[in-house]
Amino acid sequence: MGNEVRNNLKYTDTHEWVKLNGETAHVGITDHAQSELTDIVFVELPEVGKEVKKGDELCVVESVKSVSEIYAPVSGKIANINKKLEETPETINESPYDEGWLVEIELTNKSEIDKLLDVDSYKKLI
């Protein structure tokens, strides 16, 4: 529990995952990250349409005791946000790679994806 990784995803060293679907990518936090945070109780998501650059603060995830910034792993425009998390932030704990995704980004620079960590490199980190 707490260290699941998935082969079809790319990762960052700050524990975000990225799933490419054509021109957009879904972004979330890894199983390792959710398990370290425990009890996610609040998520602040960006506005749809907002432009973000790789490395910008994307959203804020809070547990009872901690506030964690989540950084944009890729640049682009926020195409979609996981509204459901505003009511049930614990979904991130329960399903970090599926139901618990944070945002969908319309990519402005697809080559950024190649610079992210692959599953083996991320596994070494955790």
Add this chain to the structure above:
Amino acid sequence: MVKRSPLYALQKKLGAKFTEFAGFEMPIQYSSIKDEHLIVRRKVGIFDVSHMSNVWVTGDGADDLISLTTVEDASRIGDKKSQYTAILRENGTVIDDTIFMHLDDKYMIIPNAGMDKIVTDWLNKKAEEHNINSKAENVSDKYVILAIQGPKSREVLQKLTDVDLKNVGFFNCQYIDIAGINCIISHTGYTGELGFELQISPTNHAEKVFNKIFEAGNEFGIKPIGLGARDTLRLEKGFILAGNEFAGGRTPLEATMSWTINWDHDFIGKKALIKQKEKGDYERLTCLICTDKGIPRNGCEIQKDGKKIGMVTSGSLSPCLNAGIAMGYCHPDYREKDLVLDIMIRNKPVKARVVKPPMVPKDWAQQNKILTGKLFI
């Protein structure tokens, strides 16, 4: 050098995640802060709070020294009674808040974590200056402190002692055998639930006591609880955390502890408090429950109509209310019950309602016999 409780290895075995708090590496949580919090509200939990200090105050003048250095008149506090009080500087600001226990002809003070030396030195200095025949001795390293808190706490401990715990009243203390080990028991706590605190010395007896309590509590669903839940439990009740609420120098009047002050005796800081009381325009600790989504944190500004009127000193999500809650110092004009203020979280106003503590009522668990802990207000 970071200190550890004598129960560190046991805690590790029980799955604790650790944090550094006031120079101690202590469990912050075992399973989850939310779950641990709700276990204490509904059933019973056991906390190792050995980071708290132990100071014996002895000698013919022990009464006089306690009365001089705290806002309480010790002669009022009989044998086998515990008292919550504050130790002040001459300027009226709090050095530490503490419980003292009157045991026979001496007192044990329980200063906060990391305050043992400061409090001991202060008391000894004042004894000397005022020519009082009393001595403070720092025995923090000789004690393990366990807190057993929750509606089932008395039933759990009753299985391990011949003393009828119904006779150990609220804020009473005495020597007692628990699982065959002599301890000091005090019917006190920091959770707002029925609960007891045990002072155990020598410390190598503590593991046995912990394990016996854990075993006895099994049928009631006892769990080990970390400092994370200890903090959220106390905040829901509006209890002060010294490191947060006294930071920067606050008087007991500001910290809304005036109920602890016994004005009929002389104590260090009294003159300054009288002056402050006469002036009356000081900030006061205020409890707030968020009506918007958002979790206030220490340092968040409190505003009314865009104007700063205060600052949050403690904030968290309330696991019982599933809403943000906070304590902070507010200008006296903005403390009326039900007044709606803005707490600035990441530069955005989050609406919060002024409430009188406790933020979570005493019978919360009875009123909310639900298992998820979700309740929006």
